[in-house]
Amino acid sequence: MTRVLAVSTVFPPHRYMQHEITEDLVSGLPPGSDGQLVRRLHAAAGVESRHLALPLDRYRDLGTFGExxxxxxxxxxxxxAEAVERALDEAGVRPExxxxxxxxxxxxxxxxxxxxxxxxxxxxxxxxxxAPLFGLGCSAGAAGLARVHDFLDGRPGSTALLLSTELCSLTLQRSDTSMANLVAGSLFGDGVAALVAVGSDPSRTPSRTASRRSGTSVPTSGTSxxxxxxxxxRLYPGSEHLLGWDIGDWGFRLVLGPELPELVRLHVSEEVESFLAGHDLKPADVTAWICHPGGPRILDALxxxxxxxxxxxxxSRRALAAxxxxxxxxxxxxxxxxxxxxxxxxxxxxxxxxGPGFSSELVLLAW
Structure with missing residues (x-):
């Protein structure tokens, strides 16, 4: 089995309440746009605050995709780099x-x-x-952990890092009034996470380490x-057009089909039940649900x-709100x-x- 030793998260320093972001986006809409629609979408998103890569007033100065x-x-x-260093310190693992x-x-x-x-x-x-991964979208955190598990399952004496870096605000198309882009503007924030894991060989579990930040001894969290x-x-054939990027001179433009919550209802619950049944489990046996907060409708459907x-x-709802x-x-x-x-x-x-595909990623965990 793969043992997780530490998880760290890092956020950009620029944090805004949802209403501040809402009004900034409304003020930059093209003439004739429906500002009230934007306000309704933001109010229904289940988001209270977000961290952004840049100060709000910097986004209007961003020009080309290259910039x-x-x-x-x-x-x-x-x-x-900060997320990796934190995770290694918390895990008691030397970078080498x-x-x-x-x-x-x-x-x-x-x-x-x-x-x-x-x-x-x-x-x-x-x-x-x-192993750099691109294109898995929101599913990549779970998929990345699965690929770490694949590696460590065959190399029980090894140590692996997973790094997820998402600065979603830099992809927003301020002049695009499509429903997909308006929904994206109501939901996505910026953040980075890193995870340290080791294989099943018990000799790979450090007990204490000297933190490179403070020089003090830091206990590993691997036992908990x-x-x-x-x-x-799992890929769901015929759904490739429902989620992804439309990439052009403008950069990344979100493709987001309104059918996604219904796809979750039709397929993912059956997928979850089948996966759990293979391990003699039912949904009622799961104590900790670590579900991607794709939005209130996705969480409600699940x-x-x-x-x-x-x-x-x-x-998941707390994470979406915060x-x-x-x-x-x-x-x-x-x-x-x-x-x-x-x-x-x-x-x-x-x-x-x-994630795009449309696809799902499931990872079974045990404490």
Whole structure:
């Protein structure tokens, strides 16, 4: 089994209440646009505040896609390095002990990829294995953890890092009044998360380490964080047109079909039940639901179809309210938040995320 030792989250320093973002976007709409529609969408999004990569007044100065992407690379590298260093410190793992780093993003393009840019800065070995992922969208946090599990399952003496870096605000098209873009403007925030995991070899669990930040001894959290039991990826044919990017001179334009909540109702609940049944489990056996907060309608559909109590998705709704939808970083943030509630030993957790394809990613966890 894959053992999670630590999860860290980092947010840009610019935090705004939802109404501040709403009014800024309304003030920049093209003439004749429906500002009241924007206000209604924002009010119904379940979001109270968000962190943004830049101060609000900077976004109007961003011109071309190239300019926005240069900002992405600069900020993503800085924030990603901070998240990696925090996670390693909290795990009690030396950077030179990391054998694999999986990095994921869908909000910017970088070649060399982000993990290559921060490797030397964070002390990773020059021969560290790298697996940059792009295009998995909001599902990539769960998919990345699954790929880490695949690697460690075959290499029980190894250590792996997962880095999710999403600066969604840099993709917003301020002049686009399509429903998909207006919905995106109501939901998405910016954030970074990193996770450290080791294989089943007990000798790979550090007991204490000297923090590079403070020089003091830091205990590892490996005994209280979960293990990964299994994972499943699934594509739903015929739904490729419902979620993704339309990429052009303007940059990334969101493709978001209104049918997505219905797809969750039709397919994902059955997928969840089938996956759990393969491990002699039912939805009622799951203590910790770590569900990507794609929006209130997605969470409502999932809860309804699985017959979950209101408390089951409380962590996802809290994350959505406090930070918005962080794309792939959301499930890692929710995993960290779930751990603060200290699930008792023997608890079962299920991580669920959705992405382009249309696709779902499931990761079974055990405490």
């Amino acid at each position: 926005s992407n240069r900002v992405f690379v600069e900020l993503a590298t800085t924030l990603g 002990d990391v054998d694999l780093i999986v990095s994921t993003t869908v909000t910017g393009i970088a070649t060399p990829s982000l993990e290559a840019r921060l490797a030397a800065r964070t002390g990773l070995r020059p021969d560290v294995k790298r 964080l979960p293990t990964v039991v299994a994972a499943r990826s 809860a309804d179809e699985l017959g979950l109590p209101d408390s089951a998705l409380a962590a 930070h918005g939808n962080l794309s792939s970083a959301s499930v890692l943030h929710i995993l960290k938040d779930t751990q603060n509630d200290q699930p008792p030993p023997g608890s079962t957790g299920l991580m669920i995320a959705f």
